[in-house]
Amino acid sequence: MIKIADLSRQAGGKTILESINLEIHRGEIFTFIGPSGSGKTTLLRLIDLLDMPTTGTIIFDGTDTTASDTDRLSIRRRMAMVFQKPAVLNTTVAGNVAFGLKFRDIEKSRIDECVREALEIVGLLHLSERRAVTLSGGEMQRVAIARALVTRPEVLLLDEPTANLDPVNTELTENLILRVHREFQTTIILSTHDMIQGQRLADRIGVIIDGRMIQVGTTNDIFYQPVCKDIARLIGIDTNLKGVVKSNDRGHAEIEIGESIFEAITPVPAGQRVALYIRPEEVTLVLPDSVSHKTSVRNQLTGTITKMVPFGPFVRTTIDFGSHLTALVTRRSADELSLTVGMTVIAGIKATAIHVLADND
Amino acid sequence: MSEIGSGFFQAINLIVTLNPEVMQIAALSLFISLVATIIAAAISIPLGGLIHFHEFHGKRIIIVLIQTLYSVPTVVVGLVLYLMLSRSGPLGVFGLLFTPEGMILGQTVLIVPIMTGLVIAALGGVDRNISDTLISLGATAFQCIVQIVREARYAILSAVVLGFGRAISEVGVAMMIGGNIRDATRVLTTAIALQTGIGDFPLSIALGIILLAIALIVVIILNLITSGLLFESQQALGGPRT
Numbered sequence: 001m002i003k004i005a006d007l008s009r010q011a012g013g014k015t016i017l018e019s020i021n022l023e024i025h026r027g028e029i030f031t032f033i034g035p036s037g038s039g040k041t042t043l044l045r046l047i048d049l050l051d052m053p054t055t056g057t058i059i060f061d062g063t064d065t066t067a068s069d070t071d072r073l074s075i076r077r078r079m080a081m082v083f084q085k086p087a088v089l090n091t092t093v094a095g096n097v098a099f100g101l102k103f104r105d106i107e108k109s110r111i112d113e114c115v116r117e118a119l120e121i122v123g124l125l126h127l128s129e130r131r132a133v134t135l136s137g138g139e140m141q142r143v144a145i146a147r148a149l150v151t152r153p154e155v156l157l158l159d160e161p162t163a164n165l166d167p168v169n170t171e172l173t174e175n176l177i178l179r180v181h182r183e184f185q186t187t188i189i190l191s192t193h194d195m196i197q198g199q200r201l202a203d204r205i206g207v208i209i210d211g212r213m214i215q216v217g218t219t220n221d222i223f224y225q226p227v228c229k230d231i232a233r234l235i236g237i238d239t240n241l242k243g244v245v246k247s248n249d250r251g252h253a254e255i256e257i258g259e260s261i262f263e264a265i266t267p268v269p270a271g272q273r274v275a276l277y278i279r280p281e282e283v284t285l286v287l288p289d290s291v292s293h294k295t296s297v298r299n300q301l302t303g304t305i306t307k308m309v310p311f312g313p314f315v316r317t318t319i320d321f322g323s324h325l326t327a328l329v330t331r332r333s334a335d336e337l338s339l340t341v342g343m344t345v346i347a348g349i350k351a352t353a354i355h356v357l358a359d360n361d
Numbered sequence: 362m363s364e365i366g367s368g369f370f371q372a373i374n375l376i377v378t379l380n381p382e383v384m385q386i387a388a389l390s391l392f393i394s395l396v397a398t399i400i401a402a403a404i405s406i407p408l409g410g411l412i413h414f415h416e417f418h419g420k421r422i423i424i425v426l427i428q429t430l431y432s433v434p435t436v437v438v439g440l441v442l443y444l445m446l447s448r449s450g451p452l453g454v455f456g457l458l459f460t461p462e463g464m465i466l467g468q469t470v471l472i473v474p475i476m477t478g479l480v481i482a483a484l485g486g487v488d489r490n491i492s493d494t495l496i497s498l499g500a501t502a503f504q505c506i507v508q509i510v511r512e513a514r515y516a517i518l519s520a521v522v523l524g525f526g527r528a529i530s531e532v533g534v535a536m537m538i539g540g541n542i543r544d545a546t547r548v549l550t551t552a553i554a555l556q557t558g559i560g561d562f563p564l565s566i567a568l569g570i571i572l573l574a575i576a577l578i579v580v581i582i583l584n585l586i587t588s589g590l591l592f593e594s595q596q597a598l599g600g601p602r603t
Contacts (some may be wrong), residue, residue, distance in 0.1 A: 049496055077499040087490035090512055099508075100498040147498065 001187055002028040002047060002092070002155070007056030011044050016042045017211045024189060026154075029181055032191040035234065039190035039211040041084070044157050047189065048081045061154075071149070077104065080148035081157040085164065086140045086158060088132035093124060096132045096143055099180035100151040118150040122176060122287065131302060131359070138169030149184075156180065158190035167293055170197075178207070188212065195235050207231050225355055232277045232355075239278040239326050245270050260321040262349075263298040266356035277357040283327035284352035285345045287301060287337060297348035301325065306344050308334070315339070321345050364562065371563030383564070387571050388403035390548040393461055394529035397468035401476050401528075402521045404469070406510075409480025414506055424481060435533030436523060442467050444538050459540040464548070467534035479523065483516030484509060493589040520588050526579040530572065549575075 007020040017039045024030045031039040031113030045051045047058060049072045057064045060075045062252050080100065085226055088096050091221050094115050095175075101111045119125040122142040127135070132143055141161065148156055158177065162170040178201065180187050198205050199219045206216045215227045226232040229240060243257035255262045257275060268274055288302065310316075315334045319325045325347055327341070339345070362562070375383050412423060444450050446458040446466075457463035487509050495505045533548035539546030541555055555566040577593045 023518070046495075050493055050496060068487055073499070073501065076497070079497075082496040083494065083497075085490055087494045089491060089494075089508070099500075102499060105497075130573045144494075147494075151499065231583050297559050 001057040001061055002189075003057075004047075005057050005059070007043075007046065007058065008048060008054050009039075010052065010054045013215075015167050015211055017046070017053075019104045022206060022213060022214050023189065023214060027185050027336055028203040029188040029190070029201055031198040032189070033195060033198045033205055033234070034191075034193065034208035036193055040193075040208055041159050041284075042083065042211075043208065044159050044189065044191055046158050047155075048079055049076045050081075051279055074194065077151070078153060079155040079157060080151055080153035080278050082141070082144045082148050082159065083225055084160040086144035088124055088135070088143060089307045090126065091131070092131050093130050093135070094128040096147060097147045100147060101203075104151065108229065110325055114150050115133070115146075118146040121179070122146040123172075130343045138165050138172065141165060141169070141173060142176070144174070145180075151182060152184065153186060155187045155189065158188065160191055161359075162191070164190075166193065174201060195223075195256040207234065209234070226277060227357070229275065237279055237355075239280065239324070241278070241323050241325075243274060243276065245272050245274055252351070255356070260301055260322060262354060263344065263351040264356050265352050266354075268356055268358055273359045274314035277323065277355040278349055279359065280326045280328035282349060283319075283325060285327050285329055285333075285337065285339070286348065288344055288346055288356055290346075298351040299354070301347045301349075301351040303347060305339060305341050305345060307341065307349040308341055319345060321347065325349075362438040368562035368566050372567035373567075375563060375567040376570065379598060380462045381581075383567050383571070385544065386549055386552050387545055389461065390529060390550075390572075390599070392466060392574070393464050393535075393548060394525055395473065397465045397523040398521060399471045399529045400465065401472045401524055405476035405480050405520070405524070406471055406517060408473075409477045409484060410506060410510060412477070413481050414509075424478070427474050427481070431478060433471075433474070435471060435531040436537065437533075438467065438471050438596040439533040439537030442470060442534065444540065458538065459542060459546060460548055461539070463536055464546060467530040467538040468531065469532055472528050473530060475527060476524040478519050479520030480517055483513040483520060486516060487512045515586050519583055522579055522583050522586065526576065529575055529579075 002024040002284050004022040006022055007017060008015065009017040012141050020043065024243045026301060032043060034040050038279060042051070051148070052066070063071060065072060065075055072122070081132045089099070097115045097118055101114055106114070115128070116125065119128050121146055123140060124142055124339050125137065126144065132140065135143065145161075161177070165173060172199065172236055177188060177190070198286055202219055204216065204218055205212045205222045207222060211232050214224060215231055222231065223235055226235060226237065241257045241262075243311065244260070245268050246254045246256050246261070248266070248268065251265055253264050253266050253268060255264055255276065258275065262276060264276065266274070284297070301319070301321040302317040303325065304321045305317055307318040308315050310331075311328065314328045314330055317329055317334070317339060319327060327347060372465055395531070412420065424425070443458070445452045446463055447453055457466060491512060492509055495508050500508065510544050530550065532554060533543075535548050536551045536554065539548065539551060541551040549568050553565045553568045553572070557561070
């Protein structure tokens with residue numbers, strides 16, 4: 001539906017986006033993930049044809065969007081964008097939602113009907129005559145979504161739609177996005193720096209770091225097979241161990257990390273320097289005298305707890321076994337095992353839970 | 362003190378009895394300044410819009426120049442226009458010197474910069490996200506401009522009212538271009554200057570009171586405009602907050 005080729009954008013002598021190549025399919029939810037300032041908003045603005053790229057092309061449904069202003073307007077009218085900070089105009093909620101239809105010269109009775117329907121979808125019909133500027137942040141965001149939906153866009157762009165919302169409004173907005181996608185088969189492109197949100201909503205994810213699209217893939221690809229250290233860090237993998245592949249028997253490798261040997265599933269050949277990435281929730285902890293560590297888990301490392309940091313309902317626990325490893329254990333488990341700093345534990349990691357990348361640093 | 366006191370009571374008497382001379386001067390003042398304000402608004406709003414909505418080299422310099430003209434002395438404007446409108450000047454052929462039309466022209470020239478500057482500031486005060494939102498919703502360039510002007514309507518209206526306030530209270534242009542001719546070009550400010558000079562305090566005070574009353578009305582209107590948004594919000598919420 002949207003083909004982006006060699007897209008770049010420079011502004012104020014600074015390169016904001018560089019060599020973006022991407023294809024977004026009709027009907028999918030595609031999420032741009034990246035740290036703040038990585039270029040996500042710029043890319044969304046280019047797709048919505050609000051700005052012109054410095055180089056490259058965006059093909060929308062077979063039409064080059066760098067063509068005439070008339071073409072750009074008609075393509076833009078097939079899309080709608082919801083901005084991170086929703087701007088409402090100084091009129092009623094219904095008046096705000098009606099703008100897109102008024103711009104398209106739709107007749108009044110039809111506008112009223114569509115506005116009503118859009119406000120019903122976002123659950124704000126009861127506020128239709130309220131001044132939009134008096135709404136709360138969450139309500140304004142829903143007005144912005146209704147305003148975008150009312151024109152029945154083929155593509156809905158959402159820039160950090162929940163960045164300024166509390167957890168309740170975040171859930172409401174996420175459910176709304178999923179409902180719109182389900183009911184209208186709208187292609188949705190959204191940006192977020194919230195990795196978990198990306199995982200919850202997206203069919204596919206594109207990771208943008210420093211203006212470059214580093215990796216595109218399904219949520220599983222991104223979260224379990226990051227292609228580089230920056231993405232691993234971005235998606236919450238903070239265990240990054242460096243070592244050398246000692247042997248590889250048909251994809252079953254033994255990797256030496258300091259004094260320890262790890263077993264992992266990888267095609268990387270023997271002799272290659274590698275980096276191992278391990279998600280903290282994939283690491284299990286047991287006490288040395290426990291019988292439960294005698295399991296099928298291939299990697300069992302004895303180490304000492306050096307740090308325990310509360311993390312919501314979990315505790316991020318750092319274990320020193322010569323190198324450092326992070327485990328995410330529930331508070332309940334930490335209490336049951338009476339985990340404390342200085343205690344010796346056995347960390348268990350399945351061979352399949354280790355993501356191995358050739359280390360060329 | 363007794364002179365001021367008796368002058369004040371005579372002034373009230375002149376106003377209450379609708380003294381023809383006082384009423385004629387006040388009416389001419391209002392007419393000239395209102396027409397000048399309408400003409401200036403018709404120039405300043407599109408001009409301000411043109412400058413705000415277009416990016417061009419020297420835009421910043423033009424805005425600084427306009428802002429500089431806010432505080433140009435009225436006698437300087439009067440002098441320049443006098444030279445232009447006098448018989449030997451480039452616009453002398455129109456015979457506008459010492460006519461109400463000439464005064465309208467003078468006041469228009471005087472208030473166009475302040476009105477234009479305030480219109481630019483009003484449009485600049487509209488959140489940039491609004492224009493992005495409008496374009497994203499499929500607005501044409503014209504639809505976008507119309508909507509942004511509507512969004513800035515209160516601030517633009519304030520600019521017009523302030524322009525009127527400057528026009529009716531200025532004395533330099535009215536004196537130099539109008540000439541303060543009785544029954545022809547005599548307005549509130551020039552009449553006050555003249556009557557005070559010849560010691561006719563009751564008439565000066567009466568005209569001064571009327572001028573102050575007009576200034577008060579301007580301030581009240583400004584306050585009503587600037588609180589308009591708040592008022593509308595309160596109405597929408599079902600009444601003022603307690």
